[in-house]
Amino acid sequence: MHKRHRKFSIAGAAVLLATALTTMAAPASAAPYCNATAKASFARAQLFADANCKGGSMIIKSADANGDRPNFAQFRNYDGRTYNIDNTRSSVAVAAGNCIRVFDGANYTGAESNVLCAGSTTRYFGFFSFDNRASSLRICAASRKDHCARNGGVNTPTPTPPPTPPPTPNGFPKDVTSAPDKAHYDGAASWSGGKNCTGGFTKGAKCCPPQVLSA
Numbered sequence: 001m002h003k004r005h006r007k008f009s010i011a012g013a014a015v016l017l018a019t020a021l022t023t024m025a026a027p028a029s030a031a032p033y034c035n036a037t038a039k040a041s042f043a044r045a046q047l048f049a050d051a052n053c054k055g056g057s058m059i060i061k062s063a064d065a066n067g068d069r070p071n072f073a074q075f076r077n078y079d080g081r082t083y084n085i086d087n088t089r090s091s092v093a094v095a096a097g098n099c100i101r102v103f104d105g106a107n108y109t110g111a112e113s114n115v116l117c118a119g120s121t122t123r124y125f126g127f128f129s130f131d132n133r134a135s136s137l138r139i140c141a142a143s144r145k146d147h148c149a150r151n152g153g154v155n156t157p158t159p160t161p162p163p164t165p166p167p168t169p170n171g172f173p174k175d176v177t178s179a180p181d182k183a184h185y186d187g188a189a190s191w192s193g194g195k196n197c198t199g200g201f202t203k204g205a206k207c208c209p210p211q212v213l214s215a
Contacts, residue, residue, distance in 0.1 A: 034124035039093035043078070045100050045139055046093045051131075053091050053124055058083065060139055062095065067139035068152070071106040089134050091126050094118040097141060101148040102127070102134035108150045110135065117142050 034053030039046045042062050049055030059078035060067040069075055075085050094100055099117040104110040113134075116125050119142070127134060140147035147153040190196060 034091065034093060036122070038124065039095060039122050040078075043093070044095050044098050045137075047085075047089045047134075047137075048091045048093075049085075049088055051090045051126055053093055055090075058085055058089075060137075067137075069137045069139075070108065072135050072137075073106070087135055088132050089127060090131050091124065092116070093122055093124050096121050097143075099140050099142050099145055099148050101138045102130055103136045103138075103150070104130060104133045106135045108136050108138060108152075112150060115145050115148050117145070 034048075038048070038053035040057075040059055043059045044062050044064065044067050045060045046053075047058045049057070058075055060069070061078040064078075072087055072089075073084050075083050077083055092100065094116055096118050097120075099115050101115050102113045104112075113130055116123070138148040138150075138152065140153075144153065
């Protein structure tokens with residue numbers, strides 16, 4: 001799929017996260033950002049091709065419990081058909097009780113927007129810094145904003161460490177099950193300035209003269 005967005009630096013990304021997808025500020029005498037009838041009544045979110053919620057739209061329906069869209073090149077619309085919208089979205093309507101977050105890479109990668117939430121009524125947003133750049137989308141209930149996170153709110157569980165094996169009887173290795181005599185280990189005597197050192201081999205430690213190997 002052809003990408004039409006520009007590359008940006010890490011520093012630019014920080015600005016992007018702070019400013020992207022905020023509600024348009026308008027003079028008091030101006031009309032709302034989008035007409036209140038823009039959102040279909042059965043939509044959780046409705047994405048529009050043009051600004052001010054105009055142009056062709058794609059709908060994530062209310063009955064779609066998992067409305068996430070990992071790739072806008074294969075956008076599943078409310079009618080059950082799959083479309084390629086080629087990132088050409090400029091505005092969005094979010095139904096009451098829902099939130100969305102968009103990413104400029106497929107599969108929730110790249111830069112991410114802030115979470116856009118609707119309270120008791122539908123809210124309308126411009127894509128602004130993400131204009132024609134949104135490549136994937138998370139949608140979640142307003143009560144579970146964590147589900148709009150890049151990982152869908154799924155935390156990787158900490159692996160459970162393997163159980164510590166119980167100590168073996170009498171300190172024997174696990175493969176030793178019995179011994180004819182009681183076994184024990186006497187530790188070496190203290191150094192005591194060398195008083196406990198034999199100064200040579202003990203009885204039985206040296207058995208043979210050294211062997212010289214011929215070439």
